[in-house]
Amino acid sequence: MSQKEEIQVDEKLVREIASLARLDLTEEETATFVPQFQDILKYFSILNELDTENVPPAYLSSANKSVTREDEIEESVPTEEFLANAPQAKDDYVVIPRVHIEQ
Amino acid sequence: MSSSRAFTLNNRSAMDLHELSIQDTHELLASREVSAEELTRAYLERIRRLDPQIKSYVTISEELALGQAREADKRFKTGEGLTPLTGIPYSAKDSISTRGVNTTCSSKILENYKPFYDSTAIKKLKSTGAVLLGKTNMDEFGMGSSTENSGFFTTHNPWNFDHVPGGSSGGSAAAVAAGLAPFTLGEDTGGSVRMPASFCGVTGLKTTYGRVSRYGLIPLVSSFDTIGPMARSVYDVALVLEAIAGHDPRDSTSRMESVPRYSEGLKKPENLRGLRIGMPKEYFVEGLDAEVETSLRTAIRQIEGLGAEVAEVSLPHTQYAIPVYYLILFAEASSNLAKYDGVRFGLSERGGDSLMDVYLKTRETGFGPETKRRIMLGTFALSAGYYDAYYLKAQKVRTLIRQDFQSAFQTCDALITPVAPTTAFRIGEKISNPLDMYLSDVHVVAVNLAGIPALTVPCGISNGLPIGMQIIGPHLSEEMLLRIGHMYQSQTDWHTKHPPCWND
Numbered sequence: 001m002s003q004k005e006e007i008q009v010d011e012k013l014v015r016e017i018a019s020l021a022r023l024d025l026t027e028e029e030t031a032t033f034v035p036q037f038q039d040i041l042k043y044f045s046i047l048n049e050l051d052t053e054n055v056p057p058a059y060l061s062s063a064n065k066s067v068t069r070e071d072e073i074e075e076s077v078p079t080e081e082f083l084a085n086a087p088q089a090k091d092d093y094v095v096i097p098r099v100h101i102e103q
Numbered sequence: 104m105s106s107s108r109a110f111t112l113n114n115r116s117a118m119d120l121h122e123l124s125i126q127d128t129h130e131l132l133a134s135r136e137v138s139a140e141e142l143t144r145a146y147l148e149r150i151r152r153l154d155p156q157i158k159s160y161v162t163i164s165e166e167l168a169l170g171q172a173r174e175a176d177k178r179f180k181t182g183e184g185l186t187p188l189t190g191i192p193y194s195a196k197d198s199i200s201t202r203g204v205n206t207t208c209s210s211k212i213l214e215n216y217k218p219f220y221d222s223t224a225i226k227k228l229k230s231t232g233a234v235l236l237g238k239t240n241m242d243e244f245g246m247g248s249s250t251e252n253s254g255f256f257t258t259h260n261p262w263n264f265d266h267v268p269g270g271s272s273g274g275s276a277a278a279v280a281a282g283l284a285p286f287t288l289g290e291d292t293g294g295s296v297r298m299p300a301s302f303c304g305v306t307g308l309k310t311t312y313g314r315v316s317r318y319g320l321i322p323l324v325s326s327f328d329t330i331g332p333m334a335r336s337v338y339d340v341a342l343v344l345e346a347i348a349g350h351d352p353r354d355s356t357s358r359m360e361s362v363p364r365y366s367e368g369l370k371k372p373e374n375l376r377g378l379r380i381g382m383p384k385e386y387f388v389e390g391l392d393a394e395v396e397t398s399l400r401t402a403i404r405q406i407e408g409l410g411a412e413v414a415e416v417s418l419p420h421t422q423y424a425i426p427v428y429y430l431i432l433f434a435e436a437s438s439n440l441a442k443y444d445g446v447r448f449g450l451s452e453r454g455g456d457s458l459m460d461v462y463l464k465t466r467e468t469g470f471g472p473e474t475k476r477r478i479m480l481g482t483f484a485l486s487a488g489y490y491d492a493y494y495l496k497a498q499k500v501r502t503l504i505r506q507d508f509q510s511a512f513q514t515c516d517a518l519i520t521p522v523a524p525t526t527a528f529r530i531g532e533k534i535s536n537p538l539d540m541y542l543s544d545v546h547v548v549a550v551n552l553a554g555i556p557a558l559t560v561p562c563g564i565s566n567g568l569p570i571g572m573q574i575i576g577p578h579l580s581e582e583m584l585l586r587i588g589h590m591y592q593s594q595t596d597w598h599t600k601h602p603p604c605w606n607d
Contacts (some may be wrong), residue, residue: 007489010523014479021482022444023475024463033479039538040480044426047496055497058505061312061326061554062356063578065506069352081219087451096446097395 009038117387120145120283125339132190139175139190146192151285158258158277161197162205171234175580187342194284196275199237200319210442211252212450212469223331224347231346240274243471245323251534252473261602266527269299276303284335292323294547296331296560301522304561307333311579312554313358316351324435327551331454335549337588341365367583368588376410380514385421392525398563398570406459418507428548430497469491505553518575526568558584561597
């Protein structure tokens with residue numbers, strides 16, 4: 001995909017993205033997002049004005065390089081406290097419904 | 104119990120406890136004329152009375168606050184363990200984890216979530232003996248510039264209830280402005296401390312990335328998020344900063360450098376001779392409200408009067424800061440918000456058949472429209488086929504923006520700019536057009552891209568709404584920024600002005 005092409009946003013694209021993002025959008029939401037995305041992405045294409053061929057990406061925000069610690073056992077979170085937040089729990093486990101397997 | 108008490112402090116009689124600075128409040132408590140518990144009760148009563156109109160608090164932690172206040176009173180009695188913040192009440196933005204107290208990020212997906220741990224910043228304040236009054240309202244997960252995107256309710260600007268307090272730390276700023284807390288912990292990812300501080304007429308600091316530990320701060324953009332204090336003076340902000348800053352082994356991005364006694368640096372009166380101030384010309388263009396510009400230029404002249412030299416500089420890539428900021432935000436936020444899946448904590452919609460149903464329905468119900476919009480755009484920007492053109496491109500332009508600041512700091516010690524193009528806009532004015540809302544961030548986001556610190560202080564009022572001035576410095580230059588702000592506040596009185604409800 002060329003950097004100069006303008007993305008055409010349609011309901012199909014919005015639905016694909018929603019699926020990746022695990023969002024169950026309504027018809028209305030999907031329809032509302034289409035023009036909003038189009039406008040926003042169009043505005044962002046201003047970045048194409050800049051030649052960044054030889055510019056490195058600014059991935060690192062921190063001043064630190066790799067930070068490690070000694071592999072020493074420390075106190076961890078008591079299981080009951082952790083499970084107290086779980087929507088459903090049994091014994092020492094967090095409970096979820098079965099993973100649905102597509103046939 | 105009323106918050107109105109007549110007493111004298113340093114030969115000054117103050118009617119109301121909420122009017123006092125942190126330092127004066129501390130002296131009052133140390134003199135034992137007022138107990139920490141009485142003080143906390145006074146604030147709680149004031150919150151009960153005024154906050155229904157302002158709606159700055161999401162959760163009021165009354166029991167915890169009174170318990171902490173009694174602990175503080177023990178310290179005052181024995182004289183042990185006293186710090187400048189002992190017994191001082193504060194509020195914290197609801198994205199900062201507080202053990203046993205709801206931490207919601209103003210989102211339905213975390214509406215009843217109680218962390219089992221304190222964030223490091225909160226832990227540090229606990230050790231000083233400060234008192235947590237409650238958690239303040241925000242745009243959901245920090246996504247917004249007006250607090251209108253809160254999943255619960257909008258906060259009102261104490262200066263004019265029809266106007267927004269700014270965002271995303273709107274509740275925090277409004278609480279301080281209305282005298283509902285002497286200080287607050289806010290959080291700044293793309294202007295979220297500075298903008299509400301400016302709109303509400305209080306002093307706010309965006310700290311250097313890594314100066315304050317992010318452990319326990321519920322992340323929005325891991326590359327940009329910073330915790331920073333707001334209060335009613337630079338001196339008060341310095342007192343809070345020295346308590347919360349510092350390296351934390353639990354945050355591998357936290358800086359190793361030691362923490363200066365920021366408040367000590369402000370005690371010797373100094374002029375600003377030799378200080379070189381830059382005014383980036385790209386920040387003073389069309390679209391800037393005339394009165395905001397006038398206030399800024401007046402303030403800069405006053406700083407010149409203190410001995411500083413002022414010159415125009417250029418940050419040539421300024422116009423690209425918003426798309427760069429938002430693209431990186433969308434991408435990182437979509438990644439950070441993937442954890443809200445109804446499995447281990449938070450809202451969980453279990454009505455369907457399968458795990459996928461839990462994900463889909465929980466996130467559909469739990470997230471507001473702006474949050475969904477940003478998650479979608481981020482997912483898009485990171486997806487195969489679009490990653491290079493959007494996310495990678497943004498990170499490259501980010502390098503150029505950082506280089507702009509590096510160049511500017513070769514000829515200047517600090518930069519001064521407006522915080523926002525206008526004063527606080529009306530509730531509802533920008534909410535229907537997301538792009539409009541994004542564009543109001545033009546003066547603040549570049550700072551987050553570079554990870555550098557910026558202080559905002561009140562410098563004017565227009566039609567009853569405050570105007571803020573932003574002072575930007577290189578990494579770890581908080582001492583200098585606080586010095587400039589403190590000197591400015593010693594010559595001016597904008598920071599002593601209060602909204603109409605102040606005397607209620």
